[in-house]
Amino acid sequence: MTRRERADRRRGLLLMAPTLATLAVLTVYPGAWVLWLSLQYRVPAFGVDRFAGASHYAFLAGDPRFWSAARTTALFTVASVGLELVLGVAVALALVGQRRGRHLAFSLLLLAWAMPAVVTARLFEWLYHPAAGLLNVLLGGLDLNWLGDPALALPAVVLADVWRTLPFVAVLAYARLLGIPTELYEAAQVDGAGRLATFTRVTLPLLRGVLLIAVLFRTLDALRAFDLMFVLTGGGPAGTTETLTVYAYRGLFQMLQLGFGSAVGVVVFALVMLVAWAYLRLLRAGEAAA
Amino acid sequence: MRGRGALLLAALLALAGCAERPPGDGPVTLVFKHARILGPADPFPGLLAEFAAAHPGVRVTSESLPWSSDEQHQFYVINLEGRSPGFDVMMLDVIWVPEFARAGWLLDLTDRVRPEELAPHFASTVAAATWAGRVWALPWNMNVGLLYYRADLLAKYGLRPPETWEELEAAVRTIRAGERDPRLEGYLWQGKQYEGMVVNVLEALWANGTRLLGADGAVFPEPARAVEALAHLRGLLATGVSPRWVTAADEELSRRAFGDGRAVFLRNWPYVLDLVEAPGSAVRGRVGLAPLPGRVRGAGAGSTGGSHLGISRGTRHPDLALALVRFLTGERAQRAMATGAALYPTRTALYRDPALVARNRWLPRIHDLMLAGRPRPVTPSYLLLSTTLQPELSAVLVGLKPPARAIADARRRLDYFLASRR
Numbered sequence: 048m049t050r051r052e053r054a055d056r057r058r059g060l061l062l063m064a065p066t067l068a069t070l071a072v073l074t075v076y077p078g079a080w081v082l083w084l085s086l087q088y089r090v091p092a093f094g095v096d097r098f099a100g101a102s103h104y105a106f107l108a109g110d111p112r113f114w115s116a117a118r119t120t121a122l123f124t125v126a127s128v129g130l131e132l133v134l135g136v137a138v139a140l141a142l143v144g145q146r147r148g149r150h151l152a153f154s155l156l157l158l159a160w161a162m163p164a165v166v167t168a169r170l171f172e173w174l175y176h177p178a179a180g181l182l183n184v185l186l187g188g189l190d191l192n193w194l195g196d197p198a199l200a201l202p203a204v205v206l207a208d209v210w211r212t213l214p215f216v217a218v219l220a221y222a223r224l225l226g227i228p229t230e231l232y233e234a235a236q237v238d239g240a241g242r243l244a245t246f247t248r249v250t251l252p253l254l255r256g257v258l259l260i261a262v263l264f265r266t267l268d269a270l271r272a273f274d275l276m277f278v279l280t281g282g283g284p285a286g287t288t289e290t291l292t293v294y295a296y297r298g299l300f301q302m303l304q305l306g307f308g309s310a311v312g313v314v315v316f317a318l319v320m321l322v323a324w325a326y327l328r329l330l331r332a333g334e335a336a337a
Numbered sequence: 338m339r340g341r342g343a344l345l346l347a348a349l350l351a352l353a354g355c356a357e358r359p360p361g362d363g364p365v366t367l368v369f370k371h372a373r374i375l376g377p378a379d380p381f382p383g384l385l386a387e388f389a390a391a392h393p394g395v396r397v398t399s400e401s402l403p404w405s406s407d408e409q410h411q412f413y414v415i416n417l418e419g420r421s422p423g424f425d426v427m428m429l430d431v432i433w434v435p436e437f438a439r440a441g442w443l444l445d446l447t448d449r450v451r452p453e454e455l456a457p458h459f460a461s462t463v464a465a466a467t468w469a470g471r472v473w474a475l476p477w478n479m480n481v482g483l484l485y486y487r488a489d490l491l492a493k494y495g496l497r498p499p500e501t502w503e504e505l506e507a508a509v510r511t512i513r514a515g516e517r518d519p520r521l522e523g524y525l526w527q528g529k530q531y532e533g534m535v536v537n538v539l540e541a542l543w544a545n546g547t548r549l550l551g552a553d554g555a556v557f558p559e560p561a562r563a564v565e566a567l568a569h570l571r572g573l574l575a576t577g578v579s580p581r582w583v584t585a586a587d588e589e590l591s592r593r594a595f596g597d598g599r600a601v602f603l604r605n606w607p608y609v610l611d612l613v614e615a616p617g618s619a620v621r622g623r624v625g626l627a628p629l630p631g632r633v634r635g636a637g638a639g640s641t642g643g644s645h646l647g648i649s650r651g652t653r654h655p656d657l658a659l660a661l662v663r664f665l666t667g668e669r670a671q672r673a674m675a676t677g678a679a680l681y682p683t684r685t686a687l688y689r690d691p692a693l694v695a696r697n698r699w700l701p702r703i704h705d706l707m708l709a710g711r712p713r714p715v716t717p718s719y720l721l722l723s724t725t726l727q728p729e730l731s732a733v734l735v736g737l738k739p740p741a742r743a744i745a746d747a748r749r750r751l752d753y754f755l756a757s758r759r
Contacts, residue, residue: 091418091440093440093758176590192584195529195582283531284734285732286728301724302720302754303720304721304757306757
């Protein structure tokens with residue numbers, strides 16, 4: 048390395064230092080602190096502060112409420128991200144094919160996305176109302192107990208989440224679709240490809256990259272889902288809509304068991320990191336293959 | 338709260354507690370933290386101006402808490418754990434008082450408040466302000482669980498307000514069989530997984546002659562009776578005396594259905610009265626109220642609720658803060674709140690106040706119900722208890738767990754958490 052290069056590198060590091068320091072303060076420090084907390088019995092309101100080792104984790108391993116929350120988180124994530132992906136692409140294709148009213152449709156889509164989760168939750172609370180709810184009326188006067196039936200509550204929350212976040216996938220896919228040159232479709236037509244073949248051989252491969260990114264973002268969000276279920280069901284009935292984040296919240300802010308609540312938080316964090324890492328590998332593999 | 342999750346919040350907890358107000362020679366500012374008041378006319382601006390006029394050089398700033406009770410608790414926990422909370426007087430849900438007292442967040446009022454100052458309040462609300470033999474807050478407004486019934490329907494079938502579970506179930510069957518209206522439900526209550534459901538369960542336990550927390554601190558001291566009480570609640574849903582959607586119902590959901598004339602009975606708080614008696618209400622003049630039924634006659638008792646006013650231990654003006662608390666919990670302020678905000682007084686004398694009774698003819702009746710009401714367990718671990726019990730009790734109501742198993746599971750979990758508090 049020449050002296051020039053060394054000087055450059057030094058200056059580079061110097062310029063990056065504020066960013067790295069900020070990141071360290073904002074993420075690494077609190078992260079490490081939460082990890083440390085999760086190894087304590089810490090109940091400030093009771094003056095409890097002593098080392099717990101891995102006892103919280105050991106308790107969680109045999110805690111049915113924790114495993115139920117983990118299962119709910121996984122089900123919620125798979126169902127809502129899967130539906131968002133399929134419906135989002137469908138909406139994007141419909142938008143591209145639309146001649147008139149594209150702007151209006153686009154604005155309506157963004158409205159759902161722009162609404163705060165708590166507002167969405169309130170809206171769906173009315174839609175799901177057992178007696179006067181629009182949904183039961185539309186279903187021909189059924190009296191489905193959407194938010195009070197353990198078999199229906201999670202699907203109801205998933206539906207609300209899909210409504211809210213489908214636009215995110217749709218807009219990303221739509222933007223990518225606009226960028227696909229028409230020559231490709233003309234060539235496919237010349238080669239005698241039908242609509243299905245055109246979709247699976249031309250459109251989908253070209254959408255792959257952007258969809259992977261959409262799925263990554265949505266999965267990370269879904270794994271930490273909180274607001275919708277917190278407002279709609281409070282995690283009930285029978286804990287069937289309690290996600291890990293809701294469980295962590297209960298531990299931290301209602302039970303005031305900071306050590307225990309942090310242990311649940313650490314699990315969520317580990318889960319999110321694991322999924323992010325897996326996706327990034329998948330993305331890189333995709334790039335290498337392309 | 339946004340969905341950034343517990344990690345960030347935990348981090349905030351760790352970083353909280355910075356802002357310090359500079360000491361000044363200018364006018365003293367007292368900060369009063371309370372939930373938004375709903376009602377025909379907000380009495381606060383007038384009351385606070387009155388207090389300021391009587392205390393020259395003192396300004397009172399009134400700051401709103403978040404909307405839901407969960408968020409209010411979270412707000413207090415984050416702000417009080419830091420040393421300088423930025424407020425002097427705070428509204429406290431009755432169930433938080435022992436916890437906040439145990440945590441050292443409240444100023445001990447025992448030596449400042451004379452016993453005769455507490456005597457005019459309902460005894461159960463004073464009990465809820467007292468923990469470990471010391472006084473931590475003054476009672477501000479009060480609630481009690483009670484039974485609303487459709488007086489017109491009961492009269493039509495020659496029935497008296499039910500005093501036992503059995504009578505209530507029989508009345509529902511008679512009236513629904515006679516009315517032949519599929520839209521008319523029987524008995525509505527609160528069965529959603531939240532604190533309100535725990536209140537309903539506590540009332541069922543009391544109605545069956547047992548309680549949640551024994552004198553020695555044991556949870557479900559008489560499991561057999563607790564199982565009966567839970568089986569009764571589940572039975573209401575399984576037999577159709579209560580609609581299945583009660584498992585998603587909070588106070589408002591159940592109140593609306595009853596207010597629309599779609600149910601015979603409703604368990605709720607006194608605030609419902611103003612709404613069902615309002616002009617334009619579908620059931621105006623057709624509603625009566627009674628004590629909650631018991632397993633046997635006379636065993637039913639409503640849970641008390643409401644809020645107290647406490648003083649932050651970090652306050653720099655304890656004497657002025659106490660003066661404000663005394664003023665706001667005083668007779669004059671409680672009368673103004675009963676008139677303008679439909680909040681029920683904790684002072685027993687106001688229930689015989691001619692002007693107030695002229696506005697609300699039910700006051701003497703509600704007085705008796707408040708008097709018979711029982712507080713939820715007065716323990717610093719109340720929220721831990723409630724949060725742990727909620728999914729278990731909800732599982733019983735929706736029929737996923739037999740009562741005995743839910744009780745055993747809840748006890749096992751509570752043992753772990755309670756042990757780590759000792």
